Amino acid sequence: MVEIRIVPNVPALQIQLKNEKMLCIADLHIGFEKELEKSGIKIPSQTSNILKSVQKLIKELSPSKLIILGDIKHEIAAIRYRETIDVYDFLATISKKVQVEIVPGNHDGQIEAITPPNVKIHSPRGTIIKEGRESIGFIHGHAWPDVKLLEAHYLIMAHIHPLIQLTTGTGFKITYPIWIKAIWNPNCIAKAYLKYIKVKITENPIEQIKKLFKIDVQTTKIIVMPAYNKMLGGIPVNTMQKPLGPLLKTNCIPPSNMEIYLLDGTYLGKLISLKTNKS
Numbered sequence: 624m625v626e627i628r629i630v631p632n633v634p635a636l637q638i639q640l641k642n643e644k645m646l647c648i649a650d651l652h653i654g655f656e657k658e659l660e661k662s663g664i665k666i667p668s669q670t671s672n673i674l675k676s677v678q679k680l681i682k683e684l685s686p687s688k689l690i691i692l693g694d695i696k697h698e699i700a701a702i703r704y705r706e707t708i709d710v711y712d713f714l715a716t717i718s719k720k721v722q723v724e725i726v727p728g729n730h731d732g733q734i735e736a737i738t739p740p741n742v743k744i745h746s747p748r749g750t751i752i753k754e755g756r757e758s759i760g761f762i763h764g765h766a767w768p769d770v771k772l773l774e775a776h777y778l779i780m781a782h783i784h785p786l787i788q789l790t791t792g793t794g795f796k797i798t799y800p801i802w803i804k805a806i807w808n809p810n811c812i813a814k815a816y817l818k819y820i821k822v823k824i825t826e827n828p829i830e831q832i833k834k835l836f837k838i839d840v841q842t843t844k845i846i847v848m849p850a851y852n853k854m855l856g857g858i859p860v861n862t863m864q865k866p867l868g869p870l871l872k873t874n875c876i877p878p879s880n881m882e883i884y885l886l887d888g889t890y891l892g893k894l895i896s897l898k899t900n901k902s
Contacts, residue, residue, distance in 0.1 A: 625757045627777060627846065629802060632887050634849040635680060636779065640754045646684060646721075648677065649692035649763070649781030650850035652730065653713060654706040657697070669854055670709040674716060676851075681720050689721045692781040692848065693728020693747075693763030696737075707737050715739045726750060728763035728782060751775050760843075764868045767819050773812065773832065773840045783867045784850040784857030787883055787891060798859055802884040803847035803894070809840045811875035819869070845876060849886065861897040 626639040630646075638645040653670050681689070695714075696706045717723055724743040727734055735744060748769040749762030760775030762768045764782030772778060786798040813828035825831065829840045850857060858867060860883075866872045881894035891897060 625754050625759060625777065627759075627779075629884070629886075629888055630680065630684070633676075633680065634800060634851050634886060636846070636848065637684060637686070638759065640752075643688065644684070644686045645688045645690055646680060646686040647690045647692065647761070647779060647848070648851045649848045650694045650728070650784055650852060650855065651691070651713075652694055652697040652850070652852045652855055653709050654697040654703055655852060655854055657703060657705070666854070668705075668709065669852065670713060673852060674713050677717060678720070681717070686721055689717060689723050690761055691723065691725050692761055692779065693726055693765070694730040694781070695725065695728075695734060697730055698732075710734075710737045711739065714742050718742050724750075726761050726763055729765035748772075764847075764870065767816070767869045770816065770820075770832070770836050770838055773816060773843075774838045775843055776841055778843050778845045779848065780845065780868075780870070781848045781850070783847065783860070783871070784855055785847055786849075786857040786859045787885075787897065788859035788862050798857070800849035800857065800886055801860070801891070802849060802886070803845075803860065804882040804884065805845045805847070805876045805880045807843055807845060807870070807875045807880075808877075809842050812843075812870075812873065813840045815873040815875055860894060 628637045630637055636647040638647060651673055656666050656668055696710050698706055718739055718741050726745045726749055727747045747766050749760055749772050751758050751760045751771055757776045760772035760778040762780050764780035785801050785803050787801045789797050810829055813832045817824050817828055832838055832840055878894040883891040883894055
């Protein structure tokens with residue numbers, strides 16, 4: 624049986640399978656400090672802090688595998704010299720303790736060139752792990768998932784760095800990183816996928832997907848992860864005007880299905896009740 628739990632007060636997930644314990648994090652954005660430097664903001668490299676934090680988690684939780692859901696580095700296409708050193712050293716150090724697997728994100732161009740050979744890199748369209756009758760899909764979230772992820776019972780994604788914006792009675796705006804839990808509409812997602820691959824819909828979309836790919840589209844439980852790098856900003860989902868990423872843009876995951884949780888697990892309510900257009 625699959626068991627998925629948040630690590631209290633840390634943007635990380637524990638995933639317990641029958642014979643394996645995994646840890647999942649996302650959006651490290653190593654090298655982000657250089658982006659701030661362009662705006663005249665100078666802060667020390669945060670790579671050592673991220674490394675120490677991940678090492679502490681591994682020591683406390685004893686996973687056998689670490690899955691990183693993309694955006695390990697910050698520069699989108701190119702690779703800065705400092706990033707080359709920092710990303711390689713980070714992955715080399717962690718992979719001495721646990722098996723490391725990467726699902727690349729939109730910032731991970733050329734990541735293969737700076738990844739140690741013992742680190743496994745999956746397709747940007749995701750990967751799936753099966754445990755008995757259940758399965759978990761992993762994807763960064765900037766690209767459509769591989770069709771096989773449509774039959775995952777759970778889908779873990781990142782990419783949007785979700786925040787919640789709360790406004791006090793005196794007008795102060797406070798943002799907090801959050802977890803999002805949701806469920807997609809299987810018929811809607813099947814229809815959207817057929818449209819994405821430019822296949823004419825000739826019958827019930829779920830049945831058509833099944834015939835084409837031998838896939839049973841599930842009523843998948845979705846978890847959207849907060850960014851691991853504390854220095855990053857994000858998107859206040861309750862003020863967001865346009866969804867980010869192909870899955871959210873389908874509107875197959877409506878706000879009425881999105882549950883919002885703080886890092887410590889505090890449940891804030893459904894997104895639909897937290898939405899505001901105030902700026």
